[in-house]
Amino acid sequence: MPAYITAMGSFLPGEPVPNEEVEEYIGSVGRASSGLREQTLDNCGIKTRHYAIDKQQKTLFSNTELAVGAIRRAVERSNITLDDIDLIAAATGLPDLIAPGFASGVHGELGSPPCEIVSTHGICSSGMMALKNAYLQVVAGEKKNAVACASELISRLMKSDRFTDVRPVSDDGAIAMEIAFLRYMLSDGAGAALVQDRPAAEGISLRIDWISLTSYANTERTCMYMGAADNSGKRSWLDYPSAAEAAVDGALALRQDLGLLPHLVRLGVKEYQRLLDEGRFDPDELAWFPAHYSSERMKSMVLKEIEKKKLRGPSVEKWYSNLTRVGNIGSASIYVILEEMLGEGMISAGDKLLLMVPESGRFAVSFAHLTAVSGGEV
Template identity: 85%
Template sequence: MPAYITAMGRFLPGEPVPNEEIEDYIGSVGQASSGLREQILENCGIKTRHYAIDKQHKTLFSNTDMAVEAIRQAVDRSDITLDDIDLISAATAVPDLVAPGIASSIHGALGSPPCEIVTTHGICSSGMMALKNAYLQVAAGEKKNAVASASELASRFMKSERFEGVERVSDDGAIAMEMAFLRYMLSDGAGAAVVQDRPAADGVSLRIDWISLTSYANTEDACMYMGSADNSAELTWWDYPSAAAAAGAGALALRQNLGLLPHLVRIGVKEYQRLLDEGRFDPDELTWFPVHYSSERMKTMVLKEVERKKVRGPSVEKWYSNLPRVGNMGSASIYVILEEMLSEGLVSPGDKLLVMVPESGRFAVSFAHLTAVRAGEV
């Protein structure tokens, strides 16, 4: 049975925050860390982003709040109501609560009738995990009306006071590059999709042809991680005598090993080639290549690797990203990208989209093939 994305919603908190105001919201951590800002921002290409905290570091919208707002918008744009939801499939990297899962929090805040819930946990790929769960349940006939969401609230754990007392690496109090880098890269926001067993009566729907998620953790070390000071499974933040001790050691800081990022590029191109070799798609037939990537530099690296490996990649004009305008929202980014494309009328019936979401966690790559359709033209 086919499954269709019939409506999408998004929630971007507050007004767009330009680069020069970043530290007004998240504060500064050492002169050296702030000095890296221009270099980091030049490489990533982000001009504005959104924060769910204010300049006094007060949280204005929780992770759950943002997901709920995105779901409400998606449902309002569909032909169902909250009462019709059979499944809530929700993703995030860092939920509001350690337990229960964020899907429980979202269901409670929505106040919709009893239904099945699923929480997918990870980093960027968790959003695709949530969408695939909704897709498969609808395609299997288990559910008729599902919602998938992804939300991230990075600013809450990037604000300067979170680094007070953390072991530093220089006399001016600067934190390690692997922590400082992400403070200028990540943004807040949420996206949601209504997935149904039929296309929308009006407008364009996206038929989900397939979704592929592949982990390479069997051969790769973690590149992005949180919960350990040194990427050790033997000494996690739970193993310290207290949460304060874990925080002081830096075990509660999100880190990224920049030296491993080229591995993600190679793995992403390798996975693309694998699917191409299996005949899962034809690059020449693609209308759009919506891609979540963390920086414009990463895009350049991918294009160079495609050229080096002589891979039949989508032409550059088919790539689509809104990274410069909305920033990097991790798992929520691809939802916000697709919502924007639909809202702006960029997708027409018959268009084929190949969606790509790489994750640098312990390296995973997700792809989805979507076909734009109208009711009666399926």
């Protein structure tokens, strides 16, 4: 039995925030903060993003509310109601609560009838994990209507107030580069996809042909992490005498080991090559290559690696991302990209799409192949 994405929704809180106003929301940390902001934003290419906090650093929406907003918009565009949802698969990198799972909060806030839920936790790939769970349940005939969603609310973790007592690591009082640059890279938002066992009666639906998720944690060191002061894996924040002492040591800050990022590029292209060699897709048949990446510089690195390996890659004009306008929303990015493409009428019946979502956590790479079908087509 096939499975189709029949409707999508997104929720981007507030108005777009331009680069020059970023520190009006998250504040500045360390004497070199503004200079680092310019360097980071020049590299990543982001011009605007969205925050779920205001300029007083007050939280306006919870992460759960962002996810629910995206789900409601997806359902409003479909032929079902909230009462018809059989499964909610919810992904995030940083839930509102440590426990219970994120999907429990989403289901509770949504207020839909009893249904199955699943929470997928991680970084960027967790959104694809949720989508694959929904896809497989529909394909197996377990569910007729499944909702997959991904949501991120990272701004409240990046507020300057949270770094007041963090131990500085340089003479000018600046926090570690591996923490500081992420304050300007990441943003808030959510996306949702309704997955059903038949295409929508009208408009374009996306048949899910396959989804591939591969972890390389068995060979790679941790790159992006939270809950420790370093990536050695020897001391968790739970091993400190108190959460306050863990926070002072920087163990409750999100970090990324920049020196390991080239590994992600190589692994992403390695997975692309594996799927290509297996005949899972034909680059010449692709109409679009929607890709989640953290910066325009990373995109250039991927293109160079593909050229270096002399692979048949998707042509540059087939790549699609809205990173420069909505920022890096982690696990929700690929949902927001697809929602925008469908909403703008960019996808036509017969188009084939190859989605790419790399994750720098401990390195995982996800791909998905979709085929667009017209209303009612089976």
